[in-house]
Amino acid sequence: MRPDDSNVRRSICPRCGLPSAEGLCPKCLLASTTLLSCPRMVELVICATCGCQLVQGRWQIVEIPLEELIFRAVRGSVGVHVDLMDAQIDVSISQRGSTRYLAKVSVEGRILGLEAKEECEIEVRLRREACDRCSKMAGKYFEAVVQLRGSGRSPTQEEISTAENAAHQLAQSEYRRGDRLAFIQEIKPTRGGVDMVVGSAQLGRQIASLLHETLGGNLRESSKLVGMKDGRDIYRITILVRLPRLRQGDIISIRGRLMEMKGYDRNRAILEDLLDGGRHYIPAEEADVKRVLSVRQSAKRSVIVAADESAVEILDPESFQAVIAPRPKHIHIKPGDEVDVIRIGDGFVLLG
Numbered sequence: 001m002r003p004d005d006s007n008v009r010r011s012i013c014p015r016c017g018l019p020s021a022e023g024l025c026p027k028c029l030l031a032s033t034t035l036l037s038c039p040r041m042v043e044l045v046i047c048a049t050c051g052c053q054l055v056q057g058r059w060q061i062v063e064i065p066l067e068e069l070i071f072r073a074v075r076g077s078v079g080v081h082v083d084l085m086d087a088q089i090d091v092s093i094s095q096r097g098s099t100r101y102l103a104k105v106s107v108e109g110r111i112l113g114l115e116a117k118e119e120c121e122i123e124v125r126l127r128r129e130a131c132d133r134c135s136k137m138a139g140k141y142f143e144a145v146v147q148l149r150g151s152g153r154s155p156t157q158e159e160i161s162t163a164e165n166a167a168h169q170l171a172q173s174e175y176r177r178g179d180r181l182a183f184i185q186e187i188k189p190t191r192g193g194v195d196m197v198v199g200s201a202q203l204g205r206q207i208a209s210l211l212h213e214t215l216g217g218n219l220r221e222s223s224k225l226v227g228m229k230d231g232r233d234i235y236r237i238t239i240l241v242r243l244p245r246l247r248q249g250d251i252i253s254i255r256g257r258l259m260e261m262k263g264y265d266r267n268r269a270i271l272e273d274l275l276d277g278g279r280h281y282i283p284a285e286e287a288d289v290k291r292v293l294s295v296r297q298s299a300k301r302s303v304i305v306a307a308d309e310s311a312v313e314i315l316d317p318e319s320f321q322a323v324i325a326p327r328p329k330h331i332h333i334k335p336g337d338e339v340d341v342i343r344i345g346d347g348f349v350l351l352g
């Protein structure tokens, strides 16, 4: 007896004619489904000088190799069917010219219970331009000048190096934080100091306040109208950083005690008592008017001949006569030790 076919719902695929549960069979359904959608072309805009990339109208720092950048752009441009399971995407890139690349993309996975694979090719074009930052640097653009000067003296070589290092470091970190104009256009020695010409007013102010914090002194900012852009006034600022008269290593007397200048912390001078090593902070203006009695740089080597609790006998480094000096509480010494001493008035002081 033959089975009665009329009771079983049988359907055939309208495309290939093979049996199918309903409508197109999975094979034909798969054939008409797009698993991988690819643009014909991907364009990358890169700065010819610094290599940064224009993304949605904004220049961004690129910290990966160009190949990787292209790879990511291609990968980001393709769409994969949401129902494709265990999708595995492969991208291979080959260079076809100085600014042209070809990317081959393939995807494999499972869909409708079948293994499926699809491929596409994407043309990649590099457009090299000058970014906002590089074109401004090339055009000698600047918004601020930080002038480093001393009061009644020139900045020392050490202060100048400190200032230059600080400026370079700040320019780097501000650039990384997104200030596109955080660059140093020029550092030029001038009579009595150095001028640092920088791209952004913000960077100029940061450099000036860091110098003020670490080297002391005071700040004065002035601005000048230099033109208009898009209906707005354009100013250029000049910030004068006037370093204090006293420097590190200067020995002064505060309320009868000998102190060595150690540096500045904002508006305070940091001093160290030469006889007990104690730290003192006094207003910078108060220190600034004191007479410099000696400087650490003028210290000479001497030797301890004898020592008791409050005094030491040392050899005068010039005359080699034995002389008495106060014994500093914070320095460990014993007869025979070599020490640095400075002459102050007609006596000597040991330095730690």
Ligand SMILES: [Zn+2]
Pocket: 013, 014, 015, 016, 017, 018, 024, 025, 026, 027, 028, 029
């Ligand atoms: Zn079919």
Ligand SMILES: [Zn+2]
Pocket: 047, 048, 049, 050, 051, 052, 130, 131, 132, 133, 134, 135
């Ligand atoms: Zn650039």
